[in-house]
Amino acid sequence: MLNFDYRNPTHIVFGKDRLAELDQLVPANARVLVTYGGGSVKRFGTLDKVITALGDRVVFEFGGIEANPKYDTLARAAELARRESIDFLLAVGGGSVMDGTKFIALAAKFDGDSSSLLHHGFNPVPVTEVLPVGTVATLPATGSEMNAFAVVSHQGGKFPVTHPQSFPVFSVLDPSLTFSLPKIQVANGVVDSFVHVVEQYVTFPVDARVQDRMAEGILKTLIEVGPVTVAEPENYNARANLVWSATSALNGMIGSGVPADWTTHMIGHELTAMFGIDHAQTLAVVLPSVWRVRKEQKRAKLLQYAERVWDITSGDEDSRIEQAIAATQAFFEQVGLKTRLRDYDVPQERIADVVAALEAHGMTALSETGDLGLDSSREILELAW
Amino acid sequence: MLNFDYRNPTHIVFGKDRLAELDQLVPANARVLVTYGGGSVKRFGTLDKVITALGDRVVFEFGGIEANPKYDTLARAAELARRESIDFLLAVGGGSVMDGTKFIALAAKFDGDSSSLLHHGFNPVPVTEVLPVGTVATLPATGSEMNAFAVVSHQGGKFPVTHPQSFPVFSVLDPSLTFSLPKIQVANGVVDSFVHVVEQYVTFPVDARVQDRMAEGILKTLIEVGPVTVAEPENYNARANLVWSATSALNGMIGSGVPADWTTHMIGHELTAMFGIDHAQTLAVVLPSVWRVRKEQKRAKLLQYAERVWDITSGDEDSRIEQAIAATQAFFEQVGLKTRLRDYDVPQERIADVVAALEAHGMTALSETGDLGLDSSREILELAW
Numbered sequence: 106m107l108n109f110d111y112r113n114p115t116h117i118v119f120g121k122d123r124l125a126e127l128d129q130l131v132p133a134n135a136r137v138l139v140t141y142g143g144g145s146v147k148r149f150g151t152l153d154k155v156i157t158a159l160g161d162r163v164v165f166e167f168g169g170i171e172a173n174p175k176y177d178t179l180a181r182a183a184e185l186a187r188r189e190s191i192d193f194l195l196a197v198g199g200g201s202v203m204d205g206t207k208f209i210a211l212a213a214k215f216d217g218d219s220s221s222l223l224h225h226g227f228n229p230v231p232v233t234e235v236l237p238v239g240t241v242a243t244l245p246a247t248g249s250e251m252n253a254f255a256v257v258s259h260q261g262g263k264f265p266v267t268h269p270q271s272f273p274v275f276s277v278l279d280p281s282l283t284f285s286l287p288k289i290q291v292a293n294g295v296v297d298s299f300v301h302v303v304e305q306y307v308t309f310p311v312d313a314r315v316q317d318r319m320a321e322g323i324l325k326t327l328i329e330v331g332p333v334t335v336a337e338p339e340n341y342n343a344r345a346n347l348v349w350s351a352t353s354a355l356n357g358m359i360g361s362g363v364p365a366d367w368t369t370h371m372i373g374h375e376l377t378a379m380f381g382i383d384h385a386q387t388l389a390v391v392l393p394s395v396w397r398v399r400k401e402q403k404r405a406k407l408l409q410y411a412e413r414v415w416d417i418t419s420g421d422e423d424s425r426i427e428q429a430i431a432a433t434q435a436f437f438e439q440v441g442l443k444t445r446l447r448d449y450d451v452p453q454e455r456i457a458d459v460v461a462a463l464e465a466h467g468m469t470a471l472s473e474t475g476d477l478g479l480d481s482s483r484e485i486l487e488l489a490w
Numbered sequence: 491m492l493n494f495d496y497r498n499p500t501h502i503v504f505g506k507d508r509l510a511e512l513d514q515l516v517p518a519n520a521r522v523l524v525t526y527g528g529g530s531v532k533r534f535g536t537l538d539k540v541i542t543a544l545g546d547r548v549v550f551e552f553g554g555i556e557a558n559p560k561y562d563t564l565a566r567a568a569e570l571a572r573r574e575s576i577d578f579l580l581a582v583g584g585g586s587v588m589d590g591t592k593f594i595a596l597a598a599k600f601d602g603d604s605s606s607l608l609h610h611g612f613n614p615v616p617v618t619e620v621l622p623v624g625t626v627a628t629l630p631a632t633g634s635e636m637n638a639f640a641v642v643s644h645q646g647g648k649f650p651v652t653h654p655q656s657f658p659v660f661s662v663l664d665p666s667l668t669f670s671l672p673k674i675q676v677a678n679g680v681v682d683s684f685v686h687v688v689e690q691y692v693t694f695p696v697d698a699r700v701q702d703r704m705a706e707g708i709l710k711t712l713i714e715v716g717p718v719t720v721a722e723p724e725n726y727n728a729r730a731n732l733v734w735s736a737t738s739a740l741n742g743m744i745g746s747g748v749p750a751d752w753t754t755h756m757i758g759h760e761l762t763a764m765f766g767i768d769h770a771q772t773l774a775v776v777l778p779s780v781w782r783v784r785k786e787q788k789r790a791k792l793l794q795y796a797e798r799v800w801d802i803t804s805g806d807e808d809s810r811i812e813q814a815i816a817a818t819q820a821f822f823e824q825v826g827l828k829t830r831l832r833d834y835d836v837p838q839e840r841i842a843d844v845v846a847a848l849e850a851h852g853m854t855a856l857s858e859t860g861d862l863g864l865d866s867s868r869e870i871l872e873l874a875w
Contacts, residue, residue: 106730108505113498119747120493314711320705329699342697345491349700349747350498358743362504362734462875 106313109362114389115251117277119349123277123343124151127158130239130275135193136163138186140206142170142198143145149285153436155197155241155361165189167246168320170198173377174205174385176220176259184234195275196240199290200247200297203240204255207271210236223257223264235270241277244286245348246294247386248355250276250303256374262466263374275420278352280344288335292441293385294351295331299324300388301354307396307406308364308473317409318392323350324414331440364473369395371471372482375462389444391435393430394489398481400426402474446490456486491698495749500636504734506726507660509536512543512580515624515660520578521548525591527555531628534670540582540626540818550574555583558762558769559590561644567727568597568604571621581625581658584675584680588625589640592656595621605610608642620655626646628871629671631679631687633768635661635667641759643862648759650678652730663737665729670673673720677699677826678770679736680716684709684821684874685754685773686739692781692791693749693858707742708735713799716825717725749776751858754780757867767834774829781815783866787859831875841871 118126131137135349137159139152146152147168156164165184186194186209194205199469212219214234222230242250249255253271257264283291306320332342353359372395373387382390396403404422411429419426436443443449446456460483463469471477496837498818500509503511512700516522522544529535532553541549552567571579571594581591597604614679618780627635634640638656642649669675691705712735721726738744757780758772767775781788789807796802805813828834831841848854856862 106505106727106734108508110503112501116495116497117746118495120491123493212854312731313734314714315708315738318707318710319704323700326699327705342491345747346697346699349491349698361502362730387829399592422744 106362107173107311107364111357111361113251113272113357115272115356117203117352118275118277119228119252119281121281123279124154124241127155127239127277128160128278129352131162131171131193131195134162134430136164136165136189136191137193138167138182138189139195140167140170140182140192140202140209141196141199142168142172142202144168145285146197147201151241151243152197154309155195165191165374169200170205172201172264173256173258174201174208176223176257178258179208180212180219187212191236194236198236199242199244200249203242203247203249203273203480204257206238206240207255208266209252210238210255210273211266211268219488222266223259225442227265227267229268229454230266232268237266237274238271239275239277241282243282244290244294245280245283245344245351246297246354248250250278251352251356258378261378263378276293278348280341280348283344283348284339286338288338289383289441291335291338291347293336293383295327295347296389296442297385297438298347298351298354299327299331300385300392302327302359302370303392303410304367305360305363305365307403307410308366309406310409311363311400313363316361316363319353321413323353323359328414328436331436335440335485366471366473368471368477369490372459372485374456375459375466375468376446376451379455379459379462380449380451386449389442390449390489392447393434393444393483393484394485396430397476397488398485399472401429402472446486450490453490456483456490459486491747492696492749494811496742498636498656498657498742500741502636502737503660503662504663506666508664509532509539509626510543512540512624512626512662513545515662516544516547516578516580516732517527519547521550521574521576522578522580523550523552523567523574523576524580524582524589525552525555525567526581527553527557528588529553530670531582531794536626536628536667537582537653540580550576554588555587557586558641558643558648559593560680561642561810564590564593564602564642565597568596569693571598577832578703579621579623581623581713582628584629585634588634588658589632589642590689591623591625592634592638592640592641593651593825596651596653596656605644607651608644611648612652614653614857615651616821617653620653623656623658624660624662625658626664626667626806628667629679630665630668630729630736631682633683633737634713635663636737636741643763648763663733665726668729669724671723673723674826676720676723676732679776680712680720680770681822681827682770683736684712685770685777687712687744688777688795689754690745690748691748691814692788692795693793694749694787695790696748698748701744701746701748702794704738708738711735711800713821716821718801720825733810743758749858751856753856753862756856757844757848757870758854760844760851762834764840764844764847765834766835770833771775773805774827775831775834775874776870778815778829780817782873784857784862785811787857836875838875841868841875844871
């Protein structure tokens with residue numbers, strides 16, 4: 106097992122009918138900025154319930170945080186927070202709203218050009234004061250509700266941002282708030298969560314048994330409940346298991362003491378930025394090819410994945426690995442996502458542009474061992490086409 | 491899945507050679523009280539390394555915290571902390587030292603008779619200020635390094651104590667610090683951790699799939715590494731997996747959203763208080779009989795446990811359940827613990843005294859459904875004899 110640090114102070118408030126507790130969770134007398142996205146939280150009444158729960162606190166609203174939230178939008182919200190002396194941010198929405206609000210919390214207290222905060226990668230941004238953020242999560246997918254990471258889009262790139270104080274203070278996770286989501290967003294959430302897990306699991310063995318078994322447990326849960334929760338949106342238990350899987354996938358627990366390979370996310374980010382393909386759909390496209398191209402480096406864990414997650418035990422090693430990759434791809438298709446780049450109308454000749462973008466963003470040494478170069482990325486994209 | 495709250499702010503510092511980081515983890519200028527037990531941390535040099543890492547901070551020491559720490563001992567330490575204006579407590583030891591230090595942290599800031607803090611059960615004690623506690627955990631077993639609970643002994647009883655601020659600020663878990671433990675203490679740790687998991691798992695089903703799979707994952711890990719780490723104390727990976735299993739068993743994660751049945755611990759506490767049997771050994775004695783007596787109430791989860799943890803799939807339901815209970819008992823014996831009450835020289839006629847003690851301590855409605863009365867406790871003890 107590798108040495109590790111684990112710390113996650115977010116208070117999870119999970120279950121039915123928990124929104125009224127916002128009154129206890131948000132500091133009394135706080136000046137609150139409620140942030141949200143495209144208006145579905147208005148349409149389905151969630152925003153009204155949130156505002157009601159906040160009682161007589163001074164509440165401002167900032168809507169319109171888009172999918173893959175843009176720096177310019179977030180900078181406007183930070184300016185509002187500064188102008189109105191906001192002291193608590195409450196994000197109501199999915200990963201984009203939560204990520205965006207974490208950035209607002211950093212930018213609102215930052216003197217200087219906050220776009221400079223986009224250029225620190227996975228290192229903490231140099232900010233000394235951060236506004237506290239709470240969330241009401243309405244889309245199970247990104248894990249943002251229980252981690253300190255955000256991804257912000259700016260000038261054609263997607264930039265990770267983090268800080269030790271970027272964990273939400275609390276996150277209210279009421280699975281029934283997600284019943285009204287479009288099927289495709291639920292399917293995206295299933296695949297996004299699944300890929301988060303395997304990126305921390307299908308690497309090389311370090312004898313981290315609890316983490317491996319936990320990862321396998323989340324994967325098996327997603328395989329069991331994914332198709333059910335897409336087909337039956339109001340099945341509470343299925344949705345509750347998806348919500349907790351999504352959170353558990355990226356709260357740091359399964360990633361403690363093991364290597365991680367974020368190649369799929371890094372290549373996927375470029376596909377979203379360049380072609381506007383949904384984040385999870387880029388992952389469904391890229392992952393199978395990453396595994397095929399990196400079969401030798403990942404052989405031991407791919408075999409473990411085949412046996413423990415898919416019960417594949419017959420055939421020689423290469424056959425078992427290919428069966429597991431095919432089963433994964435079939436699972437993504439089963440919940441409703443296409444898994445070939447051509448399915449998303451990307452011309453094969455644009456692959457060169459994607460590789461150029463990877464190069465421009467410094468993504469030239471990906472993988473758990475830092476040796477996946479642009480040639481391999483090209484091979485992955487060709488194979489995924 | 492049941493509604494739940496999960497919050498655990500402890501910073502885990504896991505791995506080899508982490509002690510020097512105490513200098514960053516403990517606040518600069520803190521007046522530190524280092525607490526420990528019977529002296530093995532002195533003998534094996536851990537205490538020296540801790541003191542060295544604390545540099546030029548003002549450091550006091552309080553040793554002699556016994557197994558099943560006594561209120562009177564802890565009250566003396568609290569008095570010392572108060573007298574010397576201590577502002578940080580650093581527990582170096584196993585569960586008893588960590589539990590005891592959590593109590594010192596509460597008592598040191600409490601005006602009045604701190605023995606009154608023993609009578610709040612699992613409700614938070616009425617204390618407004620709590621000294622911060624860090625730990626250097628030298629025995630993988632109780633999970634105290636990453637939860638807000640303590641158990642304190644007083645006048646023949648064992649009393650749970652908790653407070654929202656009783657989570658350690660940090661816990662340094664270096665598996666190699668545990669290499670020098672006597673074999674029996676390691677075996678005790680394996681069994682204590684195992685029982686913590688099943689008490690949150692072998693109850694009744696609530697469709698909490700991630701939690702169930704995580705529980706099963708910890709159990710399988712303990713079954714795999716338990717005998718190895720008892721036999722090979724300096725096998726780092728085996729010990730590291732035991733340490734992380736022990737912490738994961740009782741940090742709240744697998745217990746979120748599921749029922750729990752602490753019957754085995756409650757009956758076990760009386761056996762420790764009355765006969766001085768090691769805590770884990772009381773659990774090894776009591777658990778199999780709890781399951782046999784409560785077979786009907788736990789049928790579905792016992793069958794799931796048999797299949798998923800022990801791969802038992804042949805025979806009718808009752809046979810599969812009995813096979814699983816026998817396998818569990820054999821596992822406890824395999825790591826080195828006896829599993830019959832008579833093995834610990836308890837006369838059968840003293841069972842009546844144990845039942846009387848349970849009654850005196852209000853333990854008359856145990857189990858996940860609160861319907862396990864004194865007659866069932868007597869039946870469990872007779873069966874366990």
